């Protein structure tokens with residue numbers, strides 16, 4: 001089902017954003033396109049858009065229920081979400097609870113090391129530059145955010161981790177790490193934007209000790225492990241078990 005929508009405002013790798021008939025709402029369509037390594041690897045995965053939309057909706061609702069501000073307003077179809085329009089800050093915030101991925105490629109920290117407190121890194125959001133890791137001085141040089149905004153961004157991202165980690169734990173899922181994008185709405189309020197899904201989180205099945213079989217996220221696609229959609233479906237099944245009916249927006 002496609003809801004009534006206005007003009008296409010923006011098209012990203014995994015989503016399209018459309019105007020709606022209300023100025024304070026935009027419609028996001030989740031696509032089946034999968035990309036990795038800054039879009040060097042691409043595929044179309046049937047049903048991925050629906051799974052990520054439905055998982056994200058429930059995670060945003062859980063965060064909202066706990067007082068974490070997000071852009072989420074509701075669902076408008078199986079692959080459609082209604083959100084507040086925001087100016088996206090071109091910074092990707094990555095929080096890591098367990099060392100893996102690029103951290104272990106770039107540092108001698110052994111894979112699997114528990115990171116306490118969780119490691120928070122900021123990356124400059126630009127595929128053509130390969131989303132480079134930002135240093136304190138580069139952040140200052142770029143002038144994208146001031147020190148107060150940086151503090152606010154880091155506090156918000158850590159509070160998201162503080163809610164997501166035990167939520168997934170209760171579903172026997174280990175939130176290894178994840179990426180957040182943040183935006184500012186028309187009132188100047190900082191909100192969690194984009195999506196929170198197996199495309200943007202590493203989630204390991206705690207019911208399975210096999211290092212490959214336990215992977216239930218986009219690493220299955222990145223590493224050509226197969227079973228991507230089945231893994232995302234398992235995440236939705238567990239999340240739905242505790243959040244059955246997300247609210248729908250008219």
Ligand code: TMP
Nearest residue numbers: 100101102103177178179199200201202
């Ligand atoms: P990394 O280990 O490759 O740096 O990834 C850290 C986390 O961020 C992992 O959960 C995957 C997520 N991520 C994205 O969502 N988008 C990206 O472009 C990258 C590089 C990572």
Ligand code: ASP
Nearest residue numbers: 013035036037038039040
């Ligand atoms: N999101 C990035 C891309 O689409 C990288 C990744 O997730 O691995 O290329």
